[in-house]
Amino acid sequence: MPEELKRILYLEDVGEIAEIGLMALEDLGGFLVKHCATGQEAIDSFATFKPQLCLFDVMLPDISGLEVLEVIRAMPEGADVPVVFMTAKAQSHEQEHYRECGVMEVIVKPFNPLQLSDHVRSIWAAHQANQNPTALSA
Structure with missing residues (x-):
């Protein structure tokens, strides 16, 4: 059985965008979210x-x-955690570069807060299917 997505690490430095993202993920999506405003955090x-x-x-x-x-990919516990970029810097060549670097998906800003949690859940479902492809045929 696929694991349910509960904990999201959310990195966003712009306060207004972070507030909207947190409301979308926590209030609408029901996720437990750790918000960080800097990369080091x-x-x-x-x-x-x-x-x-x-x-x-x-x-x-x-x-x-x-x-x-x-840095996270170099950590033993970070090697397989799916990473999604949420950015306005998302032209096709940039998105291709992000995926080559190990990003699973790119959500383009401005994002729709009402659809964000569903979008994240669909990315999670795809990750789970890739991790355990036989689960789908069972």
Whole structure:
């Protein structure tokens, strides 16, 4: 049986966008969300929060979302956690580069807050299917 998504590490530095994202994920989606405003805060929170999925902005004030991804992938507990970028920097060549770097999906800003939780759940379902392809045929 697929694991239910509960814990999301959310990295967003713009306060207004973070508030909307948190309302969408927590209030509408029912997720437990750890919000971080800087890349370093996300790195520092990763091991203790133990997210099932990470939702990262790309452009941050300290280090980029790509750099945070690289650090997390180097952690033993971060090797297989799906990472989704939520960014306005999402032209097709940029999205292709993010996927080559190990990002599972890209959500383009501005996002629809009413659809965000469902979108994240569908990304999680795809991740679960890739992790356990025989579960679908059982």
